[in-house]
Amino acid sequence: MVVLRRFVIALSAAMLLGAAEPSDAARAAFLRGEAALSRGRWDDAAAAYREALAETPGYPAALNGLGSVLFRKGQVEESLTHFRAATQADPGFKMAWFNLGYAARKAGDAATAAQAYEHYTQLEPGDADGYYGLGESYRQLGQNPKAIAAYQAYIAREHRKGEQVWVLKATEHLKALGAEPLPASAAAVAEASPAVAAAAMSTESAESRTANPALAASRIRDGDALMKERRYREAAFAFLDASHADAGHVEALFKLGNALAVLGYYGQAVVQWERASTLTQDAAIRQSARENIDRARAKQVQQGASPQAAGLAPGSGPVADTTRAQARRAYEQGVQRIASKDFSGALSSLTQAIQQEPMLAVAYVARGSANIGLRRYAEAAADYQYALELEPGSASPLYGLAESFRAMGRALEARELYERYAASSAADVRPQLQEESRQKAARLR
Missing domain, CATH: 1.25.40.10 (Tetratricopeptide repeat domain)
Structure with missing residues (x-):
């Protein structure tokens, strides 16, 4: 089961151990609800989940599914009712506890959220997400020792790609609470739940990630x-x-x-x-x-044999000369705006250029520069990384990506990229920037 991070409430797909066995009709309706929910067809999903509940009252997975639909439609209080009912129908239903915690936290009910996350971390001690929610809930309740231990457990457990932004947020909270980012001792961790303590003491710290x-x-x-x-x-x-x-x-x-x-x-x-x-x-x-x-x-x-049928993305096939000319004009306008420090205007022009000619690598590089000017370093990094995918032999994205990573505090990765730029013989390399790259790489040793 995928948890689509903290901004999307989890789907409910798995069947449950210990719950009342649903009828065949209820199971079929539930599966239709899951399919509709995954496609964003909320009304269809709600109707299917209600049909499942009519066939088998108290069906935990359908209660959780209906709660997910209501949450996505902004009916948070109603979703809480269904998530609670799902946990009551099956106290071992892990995802219902997680969803109850998440929805309660969004509703401002930190006490309910903390209780739900405690249950979840006891049932699923290997999942980092529950610890982050637990830390947030305890912090909102002013229970700082428990919040510290939960955040420490989260950082110790989190090693998935793309989650570094949440590790950084947890670290910031710990610093604000006067604590170290990682567990300093077993005693510090043990102030949280046993599940939090076990995970914090038995797992490795998070690594640096490139996803955003x-x-x-x-x-x-x-x-x-x-x-x-x-x-x-x-x-x-x-x-x-x-x-x-x-x-x-x-x-x-x-x-x-x-x-x-x-x-x-x-x-x-x-x-x-x-x-x-x-x-x-x-x-x-x-x-x-x-x-x-x-x-x-x-x-x-x-x-038939159209560009679409060949699998080409919009603009990646033959680009009309007029469209290509418009893209190049937008690109040049963006570069001029960067030179005049109109970074917001540059961002708009360069995005237009990319939409008109999506394989124009230099436009991604320039948009990265505009994002750096706006101090949007993560967005800049994403643009430079894609420019490298389009033109792996180019040098300009290396320097821009190094600058982005350095601004984000990712010194080791920045140093490697500066060194790669300094050693590059690509046609777009600039001797002055090569010397600067050598100096910056040396300072990061």
Whole structure:
């Protein structure tokens, strides 16, 4: 089961041990609800979950699923009722406890949230997410020793790709509470729950990551809004940005596939759904991806030898001369705006250039520079990283990425990139920047 981070409440797919056995009709309705929820069809999902509950009252998974729908629709108090009912129907239902904690925290009920996260961490001591929520809840309650221990346990446990932003936030909270980022002793950790103590003492510290889930989440929200406005091409680029920011983000990949399919790029959509299906552990998401892939391949046969059928993303095939000229003008305008320190204007122009010619690597490099000017270092890093994917032999993205990482406090990675730039013989390398790179790399030793 995938937890799509802290900004999306978890799906409910797994069947439960110890719960009342649902009828066949209830199980079928529940699975329809899961599939609809994974596609964002909230009303259909709610109707299916209610049908499952009518067939088998007290069905824990359906209660949790209905709670998830209500939460996503902004009906937080109603969602809490269903999450509570799910935990009462099956006290061993881990995801219902997690969802109850998350929803309660969003509703400002830190006491309920702390209790729910305590249950969750006892049931699932190996999952870092519960400790972060527990730390947040205890901090809001003013129970600082327990908050410290929970944050320490989170940092000690967290080693997934793309989660460094949350490690940094936990570290900031610990510093504000006057504590060390990692457990200083068993006594300090033991002030939290036994589950927190066990995880904190038995796991390794977090590593530095290159993914940026916060940026991915932001661009996903942009894409969702654009999809509602039927601005599908712009939505596709928003989801593409999200996938660049976090290559393993299941939601970004799935929604990118959806947007590409609406545009008729079925081959490219299939690639994204297959990636999402490979990365997720959620059976409902995999089923939805498979259904979408089957429909898309049928459409490909109907579509024939068009650029879309060949699997090309919007703009990655032959770009019309007029569109290419518009992209280059937008790029040049962006560069001029960077020179005049109009970084916000530059960001707008360069984004326009990328939308018109998505394979224009220099536009990603320039947009990275605009983001650095705006002190948006994580966004800059995502642009430089994608520019390197487009042109692995270029040097400019190396220097920009080094600057971004240095500003983010990622000294070791920055030093390596400065050294690579200093040693580069690429056509776009600049001797002055090579010397600066040598000096900066030396200072980071």
